Amino acid sequence: MKPRISPERPIVIRVAYNGELYELRTFANEYRSLMMLIYDRIFTAGFGECLGMGKCGTCLVEITAKQQEPTSYERNGDINLQRTGRSAENIRLACQLMIDEKMDGLTVRVLT
Ligand code: FES
Numbered sequence: 001m002k003p004r005i006s007p008e009r010p011i012v013i014r015v016a017y018n019g020e021l022y023e024l025r026t027f028a029n030e031y032r033s034l035m036m037l038i039y040d041r042i043f044t045a046g047f048g049e050c051l052g053m054g055k056c057g058t059c060l061v062e063i064t065a066k067q068q069e070p071t072s073y074e075r076n077g078d079i080n081l082q083r084t085g086r087s088a089e090n091i092r093l094a095c096q097l098m099i100d101e102k103m104d105g106l107t108v109r110v111l112t
Contacts, residue, residue: 011099014107016064017042028100033073035059035095038110047112052095057084059094060111067105071098086111 010025015038024041031037032052038059039048050056057080063070073096081093091111097103 009101009104011101011104013037013099013103014065015042015061016107016109017044018110026099031099033095034061034070034097034099034103034108035093037099038094042110044110044112047110048095050095054080054093054095057081057093058112060084060086061092061094061097061108062088062111063090063092063106063108065105065107068102070103070106071100072096073098 008027011027013024013026013034015022015024017038022042024037026037031040035048035052038044046058048056048059050058072092081087081091094108
């Protein structure tokens with residue numbers, strides 16, 4: 001008897017950028033972070049310049065709607081976010097946000 005393989009449930013994230021709203025579908029572990037998903041799927045000039053090292057501050061997003069709190073990597077994200085001069089609780093470095101099931105239903109606006 002063959003094992004049943006259930007298809008992974010897609011994670012749907014809405015991204016507002018440059019006056020457009022994009023609905024992006026992905027899966028856990030398809031991309032390393034929200035930054036890489038946006039970088040790969042939407043042409044965002046000047047976005048994610050350090051490719052996720054958490055050093056450039058060019059991957060800022062504002063979380064405008066969420067079903068759950070997204071998972072953050074345990075890195076220096078808070079310190080690097082402070083360097084950008086942005087401190088609102090709903091503003092994050094997209095490279096510090098892991099794509100997992102908690103991100104399903106998230107809506108963000110690209111700030112940089
Ligand atoms: S990509 Fe540089 S800080 Fe996020």
